[in-house]
Amino acid sequence: MKDLKVGVSGINAVDNPGPGVGVAKSLKEWNKDIRIVGLAYDAMEPGVYMKWLIEKSYLMPYPSQGADAYLQRLLYIKETYGLDAVIPTLDAELPLYIEYADYLRDTGIANFLPTKEQFRLRSKERLPEVAEKIGVKVPKTVSVIDYKGLAEALNEVGYPAMIKGLFYKAYKVYNYQEAVEKFNAIVSEWGYPVLVQQVVNGEEINLVGVGDGEGGHFGFLNIKKLWITQLGKVWTAVTIKNHKMLEAAENFVSTFKWRGGFELECIYTPEGELYLIEINPRFPAWVYFATGAGINLPARLLMAALGEEPPRDWDYEVGKLYIRFTDDFVTDMGIFQRISTLGEV
Structure with missing residues (x-):
């Protein structure tokens, strides 16, 4: 356990922070000898520079680039530095990790993830089903794919209302013009359908x-x-x-x-x-x-x-x-240069 090396993603401790820094802090408090391997998607993610917490960091390919490139990167880390387990913390990467969870375990990279169905x-769209089974309520929600449906849904749920993507993004709107603007923003980024939800x-x-x-x-x-x-x-x-x-x-x-x-x-x-x-x-x-x-x-x-x-x-x-509070520290520009050019630091 002393030389355990654990990969953690979501080390973007910014105004919209990922969970990675909190996960890393927790693991260090449990076992100070654990070495945290930061899995970053951008050279400017603050966790890359927090060397007192994350000993080694690597730039990862985006999951959208395909499983082969992603898995090869993980295996490279495993072979060159060591990677005993991984804790992915971002929604966008989880489908890939779940799909290849058994493969990763077979290569010696432990994980503990939900199933595909979970x-x-x-x-x-699944919230009403889940809510009923666990004994709670769910706000009135209407799935829409066009402006006509949007207007009808807003008439049904009233204002203010939440305009939500199926998986990401949520905006509170107070009139039809705002609703159309947010509807268009979600469609352009995430596609259809868009959900109109009652505000509780x-x-x-x-x-x-x-x-x-x-x-x-x-x-x-x-x-x-x-x-x-x-x-x-x-x-x-x-x-x-x-x-x-x-x-x-x-x-x-x-x-x-x-x-x-x-x-x-x-x-x-x-x-x-x-x-x-x-x-x-x-x-x-x-x-x-x-x-x-x-x-x-x-x-x-x-x-x-x-x-x-x-x-x-x-x-x-x-x-x-x-x-939660903001903090700052000063480090060396060489770290940025190395992570940008070599992909690891």
Whole structure:
């Protein structure tokens, strides 16, 4: 375990941060001798330069360039530096990792990922099905493919409304002109269909966990958002224990036998109703909150990937406060030059 080398993606700790830095911090707190291998998609991802946390970084080809190039890059890292396990944290790369999970394990790169069918549950079109099975509600949602359908859907759900892509992007709109603008933006980037969703007012509460793939789990952490950025990212939050959400999470992992990390995003209304808003099939950017509250979920996922039995206790204190802050540091331009020209540093 002393020379364990673990690849972590999503090390873009920017205004729209990935989960990678939180995962890396969690793994280091579990075992300071672990060496983190940063899997970056851009030479300017801050994690590349955080040498006190991420010892080695590599530029990765985009998954859209095809599986062959991506897998060859991982095998190159395995052969030249070492790569014992990988924790992918970005939606866009997960289909590739899931497709080749067995192949990676056969080459000695451990992983612990959802199945293809579990990954498909993240589609917002599947939310009503999931919500019914786990005992919560879902906002009224209409799938549209043209302006006529958009207008009819807005008349049905009312204003304000959410305009959402099937997998990515969500905008709150207050009139038809705004809705058309956001509809066009989503279509140009992600295609059809576009979802028009009712806005539900209440507290934004989230939950992060790791399912064991057999109907159980290795721990949950339930939070309430206190302050979010303009991009909707958690900036401050507090630990809570909303019994409806905890029960829904238990139902989620037992019903779907979820394997790996996940996040549930919900709205809890003043009337005491819980609405499922989104399912994320990986750790959220705020995953370090769980570690700070005493439940090191990234470490537990890694243990499961390596064939060990992780702890299953997950009691935590209500009222723990999570604070995200900006920081800066000065480093050498040579790091940028090497990662840009050699693809590794």
